[in-house]
Amino acid sequence: MNLAQLQAAGAFVEAAPVKTSVTWARPNAAGEEITTTFDVWVRRRSFGTMERVAMLGEDRSKSAKMLSECILLGEEQEALSYEQAYQLDPSLAFALVQAVKDVGAPKA
Structure with a gap:
């Protein structure tokens, strides 16, 4: 298989983020x-993204890193920092983690 055939077979992760809906449920001060529900943009996870996340030290959150790599907010597609x-x-x-999983989880 050559490079063109790999590309045609879908070997490379699409760079364009995907708009997806997220539902956030939480209690208010009264316990209700x-x-x-709102839209976010999700970058699909590529091998490079997964590698950057996997190489974090043990004192860093891999989930927070994945969210900062993959989630974009609003029409301006603002990225969250790791700290945020x-x-x-x-x-x-x-x-948000579920949205990342839903939009482009690599098939094992």
Whole structure:
């Protein structure tokens, strides 16, 4: 198989982010569940992205790094920094991680 055939077979991850809907459920101060649905842009995970995440030291969050690599917010497609991703409410972080998984999880 040559390079053109690999490309035609889908061997390379598309660089364009994919717009996807996220639903974030969390309790308010009264303990009632609030649900917010909004769109984010998700960059598909390439081998290089997965390698950057895997090479983090043990004192760094791989999930926060993945979110900072893959999630883009708003029409301006703003990226989260690692520090911002690390500080996310866990329920929102889990919803965003699921969006990353849904949009381009590599097939094992």
